[in-house]
Amino acid sequence: MTLLASNYANDPIDVFVGDWMSEANMTARANVKLNGQMEAYEPTFLEALEPALLHIAKHGIKVAVNAGASDTKKLHEVVKKMIAGKGLKLSVAWISGDEVLQQLIDAQRRGESPFENLCTEERLEDWQFEPIYAQAYLGGLGIAKAFEKGADIVLCGRVSDASPLIGAAYWWHKWQRSDLDKLANAFVAGHLSECSSYSTGGNYTGFKDLEGLGWENIGYPIVEIAQSGEVIVTKNQGSAGEVSINTLTSQLLYEIQGPWYFNSDVTAVLHDISFEYISENRIALHGVKGALPPPTTKVGITAKPIYQAEMHWFMTGLDIPAKARMMEQLIRTQMGNHAQKLLNLSFQIIGSCAENPTNQNAATADFRVIAQAHRAKDLAPAKFVRPCIDPIMCAYPGATPHLDLRQAFPKEVFEYYVTLLPQSVIKHEVHLASGEVIDIPPPPDSKTWPKRQPSQDTTTTAADLSGFGTTIRAPLGTIVHARSGDKGSDCNVGFWVRHRDEYAWLQNLLSTVFMKELLAEEYNGKSIERCEFPGLKAIHFLLRDHLDRGVSCTTSVDFLGKNCAEFLRARVVDIPAKFLARGHI
Template identity: 70%
Template sequence: MASPKRPIRIAGCSGAATDRRDAMRALAANCPNDPIDVIIGDWMSEANMTSRAASKTDNVGEAYEPTFLEALEPALPHIAKHGIKIAVNAGASDTELLHSVVTKMVASKGLKLKVAWISGDEVLPAVREAQKANASTFENIRTGEVLNSWKFEPIYAQAYLGGLGIASAFLRGADIVVCGRVSDASPVIGAAYWWHNWQRSNLDELANAFVAGHLIECSNYVCGGNFTGFKALETKGWENIGYPIAEISSSGGVVITKNKNSGGEVSVQTCSSQLLYEIQGPWYFNSDVTAILDELWFEQLSTDRVALRGVKSDLPPPTTKIGITAKGGYQAEMHWFLCGLDIDAKARMMETQIRLLLRPHAHRFTKLAFTKNGSAPDDPTNQNAATVDFRVFAQAPKEEDLMPQRFLRPCIDPIMQGYPGATPHLDWRQALPKPVYEYYVTLLPQADVQHKVHLASGETFAIPPPPQTKTYPAQQPCQAVTRGPADGGKWGRTVTGPLGWIVHARSGDKGSNCNVGFWVRHREEWDWLRTLLSVEKVQELLADEYAGKKIDRFELPNLHAVHFLLHDHLDRGVSCSSTYDFLGKNVAEFLRARHVQLPVRFLDRGRL
């Protein structure tokens, strides 16, 4: 094993199944000029967790994530040449089969790389045993319902595993470790744990590695992808934004940088953006450790080098998150185009006509929604800009409920009696029924998870649950308004304008929940921001989007940030959402576009 005196350098090469596939090869090939010890990648999401679960259950197609192989194959010679370790969560619902495919791929190239795999994330039998013994109600941590009252039949369940299985595999000589549903940050935890020979009691070190994993698991995000300061990146190579590298010392010190000669930037602002992505509150849970975020901050050391500071640690919880998949029925949608004047009246007319024709069939639907998407400007200068999408969306339990004669035909048949300019979208593929999957998020005791490492030799090692844990309240710390609000008069003259002229923001999904974090660049702006953004103010800004659900709020003063968790805001989650913004990423952009009173003195510093 390498010396613990040198920080480990871990590169993140993928944040999604659809990420660019050349990053792993490029990072490995450039190792002599830009050394890398471990490459990690995240190929999993709630979307492909459910779809791959259905593939496994129905024995149709691959149940692992095949795009991982597209990234791995061209990288293998460089991985072998430079002794780089690989840890990825691309196994989805068939990690054992992915292990077999990777092993054969390595052998076909005449390489001596050892491939290990992690099991234990498949937990539906444990859930059923606990239900049978009345050991748990399996309360949904998003909605509060209990599993026995869920109207869907579970077909698959996956637990989010920690990183110590990966560490154990590396310790025993594995070069490539393929996992199913480990948490997104677990490959970084596992790599640092192995490299520095940490113990479970090294909570501070583990917490820092955990947050480092959160920062780099989404690949380009921490280097300027999905960043509200993106306009400043145009001169910094935004056509080819780089991939992140976390340098983690034996004491848990973390520096975030990126691969050499790549576009984008690593700054306090890009790190703040990624830190605020998808967190649920100041307590950040993993199977190996709990990271406490409320005093966290970043320090810009030099160009594209940012240090992580202020992370606190605590014991991991006795439970781990699990996601339960069920077949949720079918959905279909059809689109009309509304152009120019009287958009609202045109939409009302078409909706009324379609509803009448759907009346004989609509009782079969579990959801029927009509939405206008976009708006037409006054005095438009081109026709496309003056066009609004009108969407008809339906879900039903059975495929036959949404066959063309029961959905598509009633949606298009009003064309001759329609609004002026009535034009349907001619691509009707979305109007045919497609399966959707429900996703139920709950908790399972870590003691009920059979976390195991399977080595290339055939040996198997069990990873026991943490010996010490801590039970946390279900409710994260919440502060509806700031303490000691600043005097509004101190800001001087104000003008009305979009919040996003001054304020950065970032949002994302966790099941049906949506989180959104706001932050500013300067201390004086922070006093204004924390005073402005109360729970009540966010409800006001959400306007028509606010459905009366609970909102949690907490502050990160060292980041100049205010974070909100919008409970049950995203319909039922990405795999069965009826909304366009199924990942919740545009909630932040919508709120930044809302108008508030902005201090002119802040605008004088320049708009974002």
């Protein structure tokens, strides 16, 4: 924030927007607020804000962030004190209404909804965990109202990731709720820019091309939004990385779950979305259409904590699967009947031995034992660590446990449940510096959308794969970009290519049946949704309930779902030789 604010004279910024929220810190901060262990807002926001305040005040830059997490009111008090301590005159507003546990409980008692889990379709009454906190995803119009009333800084809790940018554009251009196309473009622009450097080269499969541009100083995206809703994405001057069609495609495919993109203020319809190269590091967004928002908004429910512990062994060289089987049997024997008291007990091999390894690290895999239980005492050292480590003298050849046992002691983790709540029961309010409180009503018009996104198992532009010429067996990622990420326990995975003829091949290769083949042992039998984005030369898949309950409590090492795409890119397929001749990604 300081970097950009201090360079205002050369690279002016009108509004800073920031997203400090994720499902991981939503659950953690919820628990913190209830037990009072520490502050329940995000303290790293203060680290970014404090040194930038003088520049923000000098240049009249507005700020809108969701760093309030689970205690926006407290963050508001801290920020006001910080500003006063610097002798500055900045007006600070805050947004409330995202905390909705009581509304959820009341609606459930009235039988208004089964509150199905968006990922698993489980009913809330059947969830085996006890809810302790719930946060709704608010829209951006409270932020717009705060700016309209003179606020310089607007602090929010769980507004949607794109809401700060939607609110800023709505206020700046004096839009109306009926300006759906404009709102939809701002909504997509918000998601293109909310993940820090993801749109400028972070987490991008073309990352090797960025080495010469400077990996160590990847910049931040800047969004320019016209009154008409037209969007151009660029980045701060003097920074490394790049803003390109590929980096923006990467970020977009990571965020969406299909061609309908829902927000409390608008639905963005993405069937015809595309990007246009304007000039170096300047890319225009096209093809986004606006539609009415749903009458509901997403709610994340945090449960009373469970407990988790894990233990690691190193396995080297030959026969690693057999070594893992031996170790698992030894540990299970040591645990005995106690294993039945655990919610989850998993034995995992992470990595493999390279063929003809030239160093020992290349020959070593991590054998991970991870367990979860309702009670911490069921993962006490005598119940977990000892059974895991005691077989050392009768274990596999080279048996070596990891000596850092900190993860082997029970820690709190949080089950997380995602459902929908009517916007009409949410009390969305703006708290101004004057003490005035303004109510933000729900959208006057909405649309009830189908539960499932449009999906097609195969392409409608069918072609025989043999028509693309002779093939060579090679990893899919040799010529195909990909990006994946989590949405609760769902995993979204997008693939795209460089050229139109490559896209015709990709459309015909990547059916839902072929996706199951690519997933191989990772396919869990759950449904897979598929859609095409011709304007991006992309195929998108939504892997339903793929991520073992989501980031806050998963037993997978890919807890964010980001490596699913990298696994799939490593899978060997038949690739037309003429495409490979163009060069590799």
